[in-house]
Amino acid sequence: MSDIKKVVVLGTGVLGSQIAFQSAYSGFEVTAYDIDDDALAKAKERFAGLVETYKNEVPGAADGKAEAALAELAYSSDLAEAVADADLVIEAVPEVLDLKRDIYQKLSAVAPEKTIFATNSSTLLPSDIVGSTDRPDRFLALHFANRVWQFNTAEVMGTAQTSPTVFDTIVEFAGEIGMVAIPIHKEKAGYVLNSLLVPFLNAALELAAGDYAEPKDVDNTWRIATGAPIGPFQMYDVIGLNTPYNIMADGDEHAQQLAAWLKENYIDKGKLGIAAGEGFYKYR
Numbered sequence: 369m370s371d372i373k374k375v376v377v378l379g380t381g382v383l384g385s386q387i388a389f390q391s392a393y394s395g396f397e398v399t400a401y402d403i404d405d406d407a408l409a410k411a412k413e414r415f416a417g418l419v420e421t422y423k424n425e426v427p428g429a430a431d432g433k434a435e436a437a438l439a440e441l442a443y444s445s446d447l448a449e450a451v452a453d454a455d456l457v458i459e460a461v462p463e464v465l466d467l468k469r470d471i472y473q474k475l476s477a478v479a480p481e482k483t484i485f486a487t488n489s490s491t492l493l494p495s496d497i498v499g500s501t502d503r504p505d506r507f508l509a510l511h512f513a514n515r516v517w518q519f520n521t522a523e524v525m526g527t528a529q530t531s532p533t534v535f536d537t538i539v540e541f542a543g544e545i546g547m548v549a550i551p552i553h554k555e556k557a558g559y560v561l562n563s564l565l566v567p568f569l570n571a572a573l574e575l576a577a578g579d580y581a582e583p584k585d586v587d588n589t590w591r592i593a594t595g596a597p598i599g600p601f602q603m604y605d606v607i608g609l610n611t612p613y614n615i616m617a618d619g620d621e622h623a624q625q626l627a628a629w630l631k632e633n634y635i636d637k638g639k640l641g642i643a644a645g646e647g648f649y650k651y652r
Contacts (some may be wrong), residue, residue, distance in 0.1 A: 370540040372455040372484075375612055376401055376470060378447075380411030382608050382643055383488065384460030386516045389418045393437040393517075394545040401450040408443045409558050414643075415441060415491065426517050440531035443562075448478040456541065458510060460488040460633040463614040476502035484534055486510035486579045490562050491615050493555045495527045504529035510557050512547070514607055519606075522547035565603075569612060570626065572600035577629040583648045607639050 373396065377388040380402045390429035392398040401413075402408050419438050424427035444450035457479060461471055468487065475485065485507045487497055494509045497597070501507045508526040513519040520540035526535050542549040550560055558566055559593055572590075575581050581589075587599025604612060613635055616627035634640070634647065 370537045370544060372544075374453055374455045376398075376451050376454045376457045377460055378402075378450075378457060378475070379460035379462075379481050380407060380414065381462070382414070383512060383514055383516075384458075385411055385418065385441055386514070387413040387458055387460060387488065388441065389415055389422075389437060389514055390516045391545050392441050393422065393426075393433065396545070398441055399450050401447060402445060404445050405481055407446060411443070411530060417454065422517060441459065442521060447474060451475065451479045451483060454479060454483045456484045456486060456538075458486045458488060463492065463611055463618075465492060465496060465618070468497050472497060472500040476500070480648040484508075484538065488512060490557055490611065491566070493527075493557055494525060494530070495555060498527050498529065503532040506534050508538060509537060509559070510542065511561070513561060515582060516547070520547045521561065523550045523552055523561060525552040525555060525559060527555065528541075566612075566615070569600050569603060570616075570623070573604075573612075573626050573630065576601070577626055605641040605649055605651075607641065608643055609635055609647055 375391045375396045376399045377384050377391070378401050380388065380400050385400070388398050388400045400408070400411055402411055413559050415438055419434045423433040427501065443572055457475060459468065459471060461467055468489065483506070485501055487494060487509050488511055489497070494507065498504050498507050503577065504527065506532045507594040508524065511523040513521050524535065524538050524542065539549040539551055553561060556563060572586050575586050576583050583601040587601050590596055590599040609630060613627050613630050616630070628651060638644060639646045645651050
């Protein structure tokens, strides 16, 4: 067993809210932090939705366990207050390097010495961020896949400065919240999951942005030909379009062109994915 008891999740977007709820559901004392009360109000709506999802999809959750997890969640828009006694802070802010560096500088100024910092970055390396922390030995990446209760991998990746004890503690913690820990032996951009997934999703986007095929036809091709349950554009909608946009907008010229197409045709029109009710597809 790890010695982690109090967990703080920074950022209550799609994945941050899932990480917080799954941790609370697994018996940890969890505080969800976001920048203001409006963001926390939206987070509470997401958590209420997760209660219903867990009751429908997670065995045993309908027996009151999902509601109990919700009741135990705490909320804060005051960073110092949120992390005052935290054993672990999991950062899940948008995939923008300067934003992540800024939050770690602020976090380092107020977090206790004991606190472990873990970034849920999906593509950035821990070494891109570690210089903005005051504890390189207690900093690493802990990357979750979307729909954490179902696709329950947790990739653990440190830097050359990460303490082996801290690394092992986070591997243990991942198991304690129902994840299958994937230890990554050295830094790799994209980790395991996104090293496989991002080129696949980009290839699909090139087909649509290049006017070779409609998104629904790309998805049909993939599902029919491979037997996969969903296609790449359905995956985009599950992930939410802002995250891949942020990744591509920081990429090379070709990636930036794809990002611009995605922004003009979908994001600027409010088509952000399932959470918004519409992305490449419409949802009830």
